[in-house]
Amino acid sequence: MTPEEIARASADAMWSTDRASQHLGMKIEHIAPGQATLTMTVTEEMTNGHENAHGGYIFTLADSAFAFACNSYNAVTVGQQASINYVSPGKLGDVLTATATEASRTGRSGVYDVNVTNQDGRLVAHFRGLSRSIKGNYLPE
Known part of the structure; x- marks a missing residue:
């Protein structure tokens, strides 16, 4: 398999049991070795008391993109630390894109x-995540 095929197969295996990302309506737009792009539309249930996208949902989208990027080598990999800087608010109806590199x-x-942008590129x-590979693979060796 090529590195791109390994990345896609690893993502498919992870996605099959990633109920959180699926439940929130995330979509995988791009997968490559060390890269992932996911999108999510901000729904009414994802807004906070300021009627902006709740930071926890923005973090979750970024964290999912991070997870798919760092698991693209057929090695089970977990996050060991992550931080996020909120730059501008997400709004109801925004299509947020998380691009992990x-x-x-x-x-x-x-x-x-991971950069999270809205549909206008704002x-x-x-988000910055640190990962650690542990025992296990998604595909047979």
Whole structure:
């Protein structure tokens, strides 16, 4: 299998049991080694008391993109630390796009940056996640 095929097959295996991302209406738009792009529409149930997208949902979208990017090598990988900076509010009806890119991957550790934008390309948040590979694979060796 090519690296792209491994990334896609790993994502398909993960997606099959990722009930949280599925329940929130996320869609995988792009998968490649060390990369993932997911989208999610902000629904009424995702808004806070300011009628903006609740930060927890924005974080969850970014975290899911991070997860698919760092699990694109057929190695079960978990997040060990993550942080987010909210730049501008998401609004009801916005289609948010989380684009995860590998910044570094050495041994079992990785660093990933995720930008969350709205449908107009406006930056909503920046997320950085640190990953750690553990035992297990998605595909037969």
